[in-house]
Amino acid sequence: MTHLLRRPETGAFAAFFLTYLFFALATPGTGFVSLNGTAGWLNLAAELGIVAIPVGLLMISGEFDLSIGSTVGAASMILALGTNQFSAPTWPMIGLALLAGAVIGLANGLAVVKTKLPSFIVTLATNFIVIGATMGLSRLIANVTSSSIFASDSAKLAFAARFGQANISILWWVLVAYIGYRILAKSSFGNWIYATGGNEDAARAAGVPVERVKIVLFVATGVCAALVGVLQGIQWNSGNSTYGMGYVFQAPIVVVIGGMLLTGGYGSVLGIVFGTALFGVISSGIFYTGWNTDWIQLFLGLLLALAVLANNYVRRLALSAH
Amino acid sequence: MKLIGKIKAAIAAVVLGFGGVSSVLADDEGPILVISGPLSWPFFAAVKQGFDDGAETFGLDYQFIAVTDTSNMTSDYPRLLQQAISRNPRMLLVGEFFPDGMDPLIKEATASGIPVLIHNSGQTLWKQNGSIGFIGEDPFQMGFKAGEIQAEAGVTLGLCFNQVPGNPTVEERCNGYVAAMEEAGVETIYQTIGTGDATNPQAMTQAIKGTLQANPGIDGIYTLNAVPAMSALRAVDEVGRKGNVMVGTADLSNEALLAIQSGDLAFAMDQQPYLQGFMSMQVAFQYLNYGLQPIGHVKTGPLVIDQSNVDATLDVNRKHAGVRGAS
Numbered sequence: 001m002t003h004l005l006r007r008p009e010t011g012a013f014a015a016f017f018l019t020y021l022f023f024a025l026a027t028p029g030t031g032f033v034s035l036n037g038t039a040g041w042l043n044l045a046a047e048l049g050i051v052a053i054p055v056g057l058l059m060i061s062g063e064f065d066l067s068i069g070s071t072v073g074a075a076s077m078i079l080a081l082g083t084n085q086f087s088a089p090t091w092p093m094i095g096l097a098l099l100a101g102a103v104i105g106l107a108n109g110l111a112v113v114k115t116k117l118p119s120f121i122v123t124l125a126t127n128f129i130v131i132g133a134t135m136g137l138s139r140l141i142a143n144v145t146s147s148s149i150f151a152s153d154s155a156k157l158a159f160a161a162r163f164g165q166a167n168i169s170i171l172w173w174v175l176v177a178y179i180g181y182r183i184l185a186k187s188s189f190g191n192w193i194y195a196t197g198g199n200e201d202a203a204r205a206a207g208v209p210v211e212r213v214k215i216v217l218f219v220a221t222g223v224c225a226a227l228v229g230v231l232q233g234i235q236w237n238s239g240n241s242t243y244g245m246g247y248v249f250q251a252p253i254v255v256v257i258g259g260m261l262l263t264g265g266y267g268s269v270l271g272i273v274f275g276t277a278l279f280g281v282i283s284s285g286i287f288y289t290g291w292n293t294d295w296i297q298l299f300l301g302l303l304l305a306l307a308v309l310a311n312n313y314v315r316r317l318a319l320s321a322h
Numbered sequence: 323m324k325l326i327g328k329i330k331a332a333i334a335a336v337v338l339g340f341g342g343v344s345s346v347l348a349d350d351e352g353p354i355l356v357i358s359g360p361l362s363w364p365f366f367a368a369v370k371q372g373f374d375d376g377a378e379t380f381g382l383d384y385q386f387i388a389v390t391d392t393s394n395m396t397s398d399y400p401r402l403l404q405q406a407i408s409r410n411p412r413m414l415l416v417g418e419f420f421p422d423g424m425d426p427l428i429k430e431a432t433a434s435g436i437p438v439l440i441h442n443s444g445q446t447l448w449k450q451n452g453s454i455g456f457i458g459e460d461p462f463q464m465g466f467k468a469g470e471i472q473a474e475a476g477v478t479l480g481l482c483f484n485q486v487p488g489n490p491t492v493e494e495r496c497n498g499y500v501a502a503m504e505e506a507g508v509e510t511i512y513q514t515i516g517t518g519d520a521t522n523p524q525a526m527t528q529a530i531k532g533t534l535q536a537n538p539g540i541d542g543i544y545t546l547n548a549v550p551a552m553s554a555l556r557a558v559d560e561v562g563r564k565g566n567v568m569v570g571t572a573d574l575s576n577e578a579l580l581a582i583q584s585g586d587l588a589f590a591m592d593q594q595p596y597l598q599g600f601m602s603m604q605v606a607f608q609y610l611n612y613g614l615q616p617i618g619h620v621k622t623g624p625l626v627i628d629q630s631n632v633d634a635t636l637d638v639n640r641k642h643a644g645v646r647g648a649s
Contacts, residue, residue: 030535036560037535040528047524085643132390135361143644145367148576165560236523236552238577242362242392246518246525283516283525287532293514294487300516 008259009271011311015257016278019307023285032288039166045280046173048254049273051228051247053180054221056255056272060184061217062197062264063112063119068225068251070131071104072244075229077134080147080239090152094159098226104130105222109215127248134241146240149233159234169231176224181269193217197264254279257308259315278307354384354606355411357402358599359419359442360392364548365573365595368647369442372599373415379600380607384415393517396420396488400427407431413610415602417458418444419491425451439605441598443491445619454615457601459593459623465495467624468544468570468591469502475568475588477503477542480510483530485550487514492546495572499544511537526553527560534561542568548575548590555586574627574647576639582632592635593623595647 024033031037051068058065075097082093108126112119135145151160161168184190192213195203204210225244233239258275260267282303286296356373359366370386377384387406389398400423406414407427414431418424418440425447432438432452440448440456448456465482472480480503482496500510513533519525526549534540534557543558545551551571558567570589571578581587601620608614627635639646 027536030532031561032532032535040531040560044524044528128390131362135390139361139367143367143371144364145362146364146575147643232523236549236577238549238552238575240362240521240549242521243523244521245393246520246522250518283519284528284532287513287529288536290533290536293512293533296514297516 007270008266008268008315009274010259011314012258012271012274012278014314015307015311016274016281018310019278019285019303020281022303023281023288027285027288030288030290032285036165037288039164041277041280041284042170043165043167044284045276046167046169047228047231048247048250048279049173049276050169050176050231051221051225051244052251052254052258052272052276053176053269054217054224055251056258056260056267056269057180057184057193058214058217058221059252059255059260059262060197060264060267061193061213062200063214063217064252065105065108065119065123065218065221066248067104067108067123067126067130068221069245069248070127070129070134070241071101071222071225072229072232072247073239073241074104074130074134075101075226076149076233076239076243077138077145077147077241078239079151079230079233080149081138081142083150084147085142090150090155094155094230097230098223101222101224101226101229102219103222104225105219106215108222109218112218113211113214131241131245138241146238146242149237149239151234151237155234159231167231167235169235172227172231176227177269177273180272184269189213189216194265197266199265250279253304257304257311259311279304282307352409352411354382354413354415355387355406355409356384356415356599356602357387357399357406358415358417360388360390360395362390362392364575364644365647367644368595369417369599371644372596372601373603374599375596376600376603376607380603382603382607384603384606392520396423400424403427407434407436411436413606414438415606416440416444416453417442418447419489421447421490428453437609439602439609441602442595448619454609455605455618455620457605457620457622458598460619460621461491461494462498462501464572464591464593464624465498465500465544466502467498467626468495468572468589469499469508470506471589471626472499472542472544472568472570473503473506473508475542477508477568479537479539480508480542480544481530481533481537481540482510482512483526483533483543483545483550483554484512484514485520485526485545485547487517495546496544508542511540521549523549523553526550527556530554530557531560534558534563534567541566543570545569545571546573547571548573548578551575551578551587551590552581555581572624574635576636579627579632579636579639582628583636585629589626589628591624592627592646594625595622596645597622 078097082088111122192208195208196210196213254275258271428451438453442458482499503510515529543554568588572591
């Protein structure tokens with residue numbers, strides 16, 4: 001029992017559970033707790049969750065990635081320009097979009113490791129560079145900054161299939177979460193991630209390839225952000241260079257809600273999953289209440305603050321329990 | 323000798339002439355500066371297309387200035403305008419999106435003799451701030467027309483979905499919609515979302531879905547952009563009320579046009595963004611060269627696109643990407 005309480009995700013789960021309970025009680029008869037309502041907030045959480053997990057691992061290793069926003073948009077535009085303006089087949093363009101994500105991640109990783117500048121600034125710069133390049137190139141090539149996507153049926157099946165109202169993105173989320181969990185909790189690479197974020201110099205002295213850990217995580221983040229761009233693009237039949245801009249801060253937010261420390265070295269994948277689920281519940285549930293939406297960001301902010309406080313309280317309780 | 327003398331005189335005259343011309347030009351040689359909306363929005367991409375084509379047609383050089391980060395536009399636009407004015411431009415073509423910050427600056431510019439032409443937003447202000455004219459939509463009328471169409475179609479509870487709360491021009495569309503509905507005795511709900519989700523179609527879908535569930539009586543939706551329009555269609559479908567909710571939108575996209583063709587989307591209000599850019603350039607050329615200008619407000623919208631004219635619009639869209647502000 002104590003062991004369970006001490007886990008980083010316990011607080012996040014408690015916060016998620018309380019939030020869900022709150023909305024279940026505040027929205028009677030609107031179908032928020034129905035299968036379709038559940039599919040709704042899960043769809044919302046899944047897309048954010050896919051990118052939040054690598055961002056979380058990166059934050060455990062002590063780094064930030066703010067370039068995810070423009071990477072999502074860039075991937076969707078690569079797919080759009082390729083399948084629309086160049087009539088290219090879908091799958092190779094998906095590969096190219098993911099590759100672009102990997103290259104952006106690699107550039108971030110190398111820049112952070114080589115220059116020793118804070119990743120907060122480096123990736124913020126990348127975020128502007130990528131969205132600028134996406135818009136500039138799209139205008140140059142096709143004179144547009146958003147464009148239709150013509151995806152093949154097999155690609156639609158893989159990235160936009162729906163089971164009832166639940167999107168296949170939820171399965172992708174589960175897959176990314178499972179891989180993230182295996183890596184962080186069950187592999188020596190996972191130990192390296194904790195060590196890098198916990199105390200970088202000590203980790204280096206102990207023989208942990210700190211640079212490689214960071215670069216690999218940046219690449220993984222880029223690829224996952226590109227995957228979200230592909231998912232959104234195919235789902236909405238349209239690429240847009242501004243897709244994903246909201247994730248720049250939403251992803252670190254859900255990671256912190258999930259129990260991660262901003263200083264690095266602490267956290268778990270399950271915690272990030274609960275943090276993301278909580279965010280999905282709040283940002284879709286609030287509309288089921290029928291409250292005046294002028295106040296929505298006020299509610300959102302208050303609920304987030306409450307959720308993090310509850311999370312913190314449970315964690316402290318857990319860590320002091322003997 | 324005489325000939326050479328004549329040539330010398332001619333050369334002198336030409337040189338003097340050039341000197342004279344360039345000194346006249348020096349007074350108003352500044353650049354033509356355009357301050358317009360972010361290019362990440364297909365709408366403003368079409369406005370810029372109009373500016374580009376206009377500049378080419380009339381042989382003008384100009385510089386297009388807009389924000390790239392849309393999270394802080396209310397303070398970014400006055401700053402951009404200030405910087406543009408300080409470059410002493412030959413002419414300023416401005417979208418007056420945020421009047422509180424921009425109007426005093428425009429007054430300063432016109433007072434110091436810089437000709438200013440307003441496009442897209444600022445339809446109620448251009449006469450007072452000394453601008454030579456306005457080319458664009460009347461956002462209130464755009465929304466009003468949408469409200470009229472829905473009220474006439476028998477909508478009993480309308481939803482105006484605003485994905486960018488805080489933008490006065492866009493809010494005017496909702497105000498127009500609400501006014502038209504009220505005039506017909508129809509109730510309305512006004513919905514906004516968090517600023518981080520303005521470009522996330524999934525978040526908008528879930529938001530509209532929630533509102534539809536909380537208000538089972540909603541049978542009309544008006545969205546202010548084509549991306550939320552697609553989210554609204556998905557939300558209506560997900561709550562099982564397809565066919566019972568009339569969805570219309572401001573602005574176009576290829577998806578929106580296809581949805582009109584298939585009958586899912588009732589209408590899209592086109593304000594013909596290309597014309598706003600092209601005609602601004604035309605007025606600039608004629609004003610700077612001949613001192614000519616249109617008298618009064620030049621309206622480019624709303625042009626209602628519905629099943630009767632959607633095929634032609636789609637056709638143009640295929641042949642000339644970006645011109646209709648949709649792709």
